[in-house]
Amino acid sequence: GQNIDQPTEMTATEGAIVQINCTYQTSGFNGLFWYQQHAGEAPTFLSYNVLDGLEEKGRFSSFLSRSKGYSYLLLKELQMKDSASYLCAVVDSNYQLIWGAGTKLIIKP
Amino acid sequence: ETGVTQTPRHLVMGMTNKKSLKCEQHLGHNAMYWYKQSAKKPLELMFVYNFKEQTENNSVPSRFSPECPNSSHLFLHLHTLQPEDSALYLCASSQVLAGAPQTQYFGPGTRLLVL
Numbered sequence: 001g002q003n004i005d006q007p008t009e010m011t012a013t014e015g016a017i018v019q020i021n022c023t024y025q026t027s028g029f030n031g032l033f034w035y036q037q038h039a040g041e042a043p044t045f046l047s048y049n050v051l052d053g054l055e056e057k058g059r060f061s062s063f064l065s066r067s068k069g070y071s072y073l074l075l076k077e078l079q080m081k082d083s084a085s086y087l088c089a090v091v092d093s094n095y096q097l098i099w100g101a102g103t104k105l106i107i108k109p
Numbered sequence: 110e111t112g113v114t115q116t117p118r119h120l121v122m123g124m125t126n127k128k129s130l131k132c133e134q135h136l137g138h139n140a141m142y143w144y145k146q147s148a149k150k151p152l153e154l155m156f157v158y159n160f161k162e163q164t165e166n167n168s169v170p171s172r173f174s175p176e177c178p179n180s181s182h183l184f185l186h187l188h189t190l191q192p193e194d195s196a197l198y199l200c201a202s203s204q205v206l207a208g209a210p211q212t213q214y215f216g217p218g219t220r221l222l223v224l
Binding site: 033 | 113149152154209210212215216217
C-alpha cells in the first residue's frame with residue numbers, strides 16, 4: 001500500500017528553528033509537495049521537490065532524499081503566524097497525490 | 110485568497126436533507142477536485158474532473174453526487190448523509206499537463222455537520 005508518515009504534532013519556540021519530517025512509501029515517485037494550512041483556511045502551496053537536495057525559499061526550506069523516501073520542511077526564525085498544520089503529499093506513478101495526515105505545529109512565545 | 114471560492118463556509122444538515130456545495134475557480138485551470146478532510150486523517154480524494162469530464166471516483170458513496178457544468182464550477186450534491194460524513198470538504202483546482210504533476214490550489218472549504 002501507499003503510506004505517508006508525519007508527526008501528528010510538534011511544539012517550538014518563537015525565533016527558533018523546527019524541522020518537520022515526512023517519510024513515504026509509494027508506487028512510484030514524481031515529486032513531493034509541502035502545503036501549509038491555518039485552522040479554518042485553505043491549504044496553501046509551500047514547496048515542490050522532485051530532485052534530491054535542499055530548496056530554500058526565504059525562512060522555509062524543503063529537503064528531499066529519494067533513495068531514503070524522506071523529506072523535511074525546515075522553518076527558521078519561527079513566528080507566531082507559523083502556527084499551522086503542514087501537509088506532505090507525494091505524487092505517485094499515476095500522478096495522483098498521496099497525502100499525509102499533516103503535522104500540527106504549535107509556536108510558543 | 111487563492112482564486113478558489115467555496116460556498117457555504119459552514120453547513121448544518123439533518124440526515125434527510127438535500128443540500129449542495131459550490132466551488133468556483135478563477136484561475137483558468139482545467140481540472141477540479143473534491144476532497145474530504147477529517148481530523149487527524151489524510152486528505153481523501155473524492156472526485157476529479159478534467160476538462161469537465163469525471164476521471165476519478167474513489168469509491169465514494171452515492172449519497173455524494175458531483176456535478177461539473179463547466180471548467181470553472183464544481184458542485185457536490187448531498188442527500189441522506191450520515192453523521193460520519195461530518196468533515197471539512199475542500200475543493201481544489203490545477204492546470205493539468207500530460208505527464209507532469211501540477212500544484213493544486215485549494216478553496217477555504219465547507220465545514221459540514223450532519224445531525
